[in-house]
Amino acid sequence: xxxxxxxxxxxxxxxxxxxxxxxxxxxxxxxxxxxxxxxxxxxxxxxxxxxxxxxxxxxxxxxxxxxxxxxxxxxxxxxxxxxxxxxxxxxxxxxxxxxxxxxxxxxxxxxxxxxxxxxxxxxxxxxxxxxxxxxxxxxxxxxxxxxxxxxxxxxxxxxxxxxxxxxxxxxxxxxxxxxxxxxxxxxxxxxxxxxxxxxxx
Amino acid sequence: xxxxxxxxxxxxxxxxxxxxxxxxxxxxxxxxxxxxxxxxxxxxxxxxxxxxxxxxxxxxxxxxxxxxxxxxxxxxxxxxxxxxxxxxxxxxxxxxxxxxxxxxxxxxxxxxxxxxxxxxxxxxxxxxxxxxxxxxx
Numbered sequence: 053x054x055x056x057x058x059x060x061x062x063x064x065x066x067x068x069x070x071x072x073x074x075x076x077x078x079x080x081x082x083x084x085x086x087x088x089x090x091x092x093x094x095x096x097x098x099x100x101x102x103x104x105x106x107x108x109x110x111x112x113x114x115x116x117x118x119x120x121x122x123x124x125x126x127x128x129x130x131x132x133x134x135x136x137x138x139x140x141x142x143x144x145x146x147x148x149x150x151x152x153x154x155x156x157x158x159x160x161x162x163x164x165x166x167x168x169x170x171x172x173x174x175x176x177x178x179x180x181x182x183x184x185x186x187x188x189x190x191x192x193x194x195x196x197x198x199x200x201x202x203x204x205x206x207x208x209x210x211x212x213x214x215x216x217x218x219x220x221x222x223x224x225x226x227x228x229x230x231x232x233x234x235x236x237x238x239x240x241x242x243x244x245x246x247x248x249x250x251x252x253x
Numbered sequence: 254x255x256x257x258x259x260x261x262x263x264x265x266x267x268x269x270x271x272x273x274x275x276x277x278x279x280x281x282x283x284x285x286x287x288x289x290x291x292x293x294x295x296x297x298x299x300x301x302x303x304x305x306x307x308x309x310x311x312x313x314x315x316x317x318x319x320x321x322x323x324x325x326x327x328x329x330x331x332x333x334x335x336x337x338x339x340x341x342x343x344x345x346x347x348x349x350x351x352x353x354x355x356x357x358x359x360x361x362x363x364x365x366x367x368x369x370x371x372x373x374x375x376x377x378x379x380x381x382x383x384x385x386x387x388x389x390x
């Protein structure tokens with residue numbers, strides 16, 4: 053296929069893009085987090101429901117489907133020329149789950165943003181990434197006026213697999229957001245190495 | 254009276270539809286009704302990187318190209334961009350952009366860099382680079 057040539061021929065100069073997903077309940081700060089770390093103004097990309105929704109057995113609003121769009125936030129961080137990190141805020145509503153499958157294809161990992169006042173909102177995201185064995189970290193967005201819980205408490209409440217990092221963060225703060233991403237990339241690297249060893253042994 | 258009606262057409266214009274009505278041109282009209290990229294059947298990932306093919310001369314002169322094709326070429330000319338950025342930049346749904354990019358690929362205007370397949374995540378060196386890069390931001 054025409055499109056696959058470039059990477060194979062000169063791996064040195066071929067640009068590389070890595071994908072990180074930002075998931076979590078509605079209004080938990082996904083857009084804020086993407087905006088805080090992105091070097092570009094958060095762009096919104098829209099996906100048409102009519103094509104992506106073919107697999108969805110939807111009995112209502114069939115007529116409207118063709119004109120409904122799903123917005124996805126995304127941002128970019130350029131590590132160096134030819135190496136960029138792309139962040140995608142996943143659509144929050146349940147009825148857009150089918151988009152997640154595409155988004156998570158080839159993703160390096162995911163950040164699940166959580167709000168301790170409504171922890172249950174992030175259960176679906178946690179389930180999703182656990183089932184698909186996509187490395188993720190839980191980032192607890194510490195809202196003002198919300199009682200702060202320790203990372204341990206959150207980990208227990210979410211019944212996370214051992215080793216899944218929980219980071220307390222402020223989604224508005226660039227440094228805090230960077231720290232979350234660093235933890236994720238470190239964790240994704242560890243997971244990947246462990247899997248390689250598994251497959252050899 | 255007549256003055257009043259003369260002054261109002263703009264208002265009348267803006268009244269018969271609004272944002273709620275959605276786009277005036279159905280998005281897939283720009284692709285001639287096609288919802289899948291051409292015969293090659295490529296599936297463009299959101300982070301697939303699109304570059305203009307340096308060998309393609311006379312870009313944009315081709316009459317087979319629609320205004321949206323040209324818009325995409327214009328965006329790629331500025332810098333290498335991901336499919337997602339192109340969709341946002343051209344203000345078009347990703348599905349539509351995929352079809353248009355399929356055309357451009359077939360006509361030899363662009364090259365597409367596939368992202369790393371999930372089975373072979375980037376090696377440790379790259380991940381280290383990413384972490385150091387993030388720290389240095």
